[in-house]
Amino acid sequence: MERNFSKMNKEKAVIVFSGGQDSTTCLFWAKERFAEVEAVTFDYNQRHSLEIECAKNIAKELGVKHHILDMSLLNQLAPNALTRNDIEVKDGEEGELPSTFVPGRNLLFLSFAGVLAKQINAKHIVTGVCETDFSGYPDCRDIFIKSLNVTLNLSMDHPFVIHTPLMWLNKTATWALADELGAFDFVREKTLTCYNGIIADGCGECPSCKLRKNGLDEYLKNRKEFSR
Numbered sequence: 001m002e003r004n005f006s007k008m009n010k011e012k013a014v015i016v017f018s019g020g021q022d023s024t025t026c027l028f029w030a031k032e033r034f035a036e037v038e039a040v041t042f043d044y045n046q047r048h049s050l051e052i053e054c055a056k057n058i059a060k061e062l063g064v065k066h067h068i069l070d071m072s073l074l075n076q077l078a079p080n081a082l083t084r085n086d087i088e089v090k091d092g093e094e095g096e097l098p099s100t101f102v103p104g105r106n107l108l109f110l111s112f113a114g115v116l117a118k119q120i121n122a123k124h125i126v127t128g129v130c131e132t133d134f135s136g137y138p139d140c141r142d143i144f145i146k147s148l149n150v151t152l153n154l155s156m157d158h159p160f161v162i163h164t165p166l167m168w169l170n171k172t173a174t175w176a177l178a179d180e181l182g183a184f185d186f187v188r189e190k191t192l193t194c195y196n197g198i199i200a201d202g203c204g205e206c207p208s209c210k211l212r213k214n215g216l217d218e219y220l221k222n223r224k225e226f227s228r
Contacts, residue, residue: 019055022128171215
């Protein structure tokens, strides 16, 4: 597929990067569109420190400058299954949010990414949030991103543009995008999505692994349809 991103290719972007399937797919997406991409990963004493190592390794392999910012305060403020080993990973029941929801995480991550972007003179901020497969997280919704985009612009008087390449894609379509970007095997083999800290296909049991696997199976079954 022929692409023409001549205007954006002259500009710089910051990507909020966890080393997972979604953010890695977005990293390949950003590298194709911008002259320069820098990644930022947030250390909030998350359940698995391997997540940060995975992000570091991917950034290094792809030649992307990588910032790791201390966000340990978030761990103190928001006890949940991603910040506490003694809290079970489980889906929400009767309209409740999953135990993996970290209140304010995307608000803080994108705000700090905006501060970093301003310092390095980057206009674009890329994030892998998705309203289609968002598990009910309110800070993955398009309306939140649009609202925060305005707020960031006003707060720093800087013309930020927040990009959400996966906003309307389910996991099947996300695998298709990775394949289109020539990153299918890389994303499948080198990313960490699993809540139990297992790289690649993961544990196969946690909600994140099940979502990833269901999307992968569906994509592989219909791969020819996506390539048309």
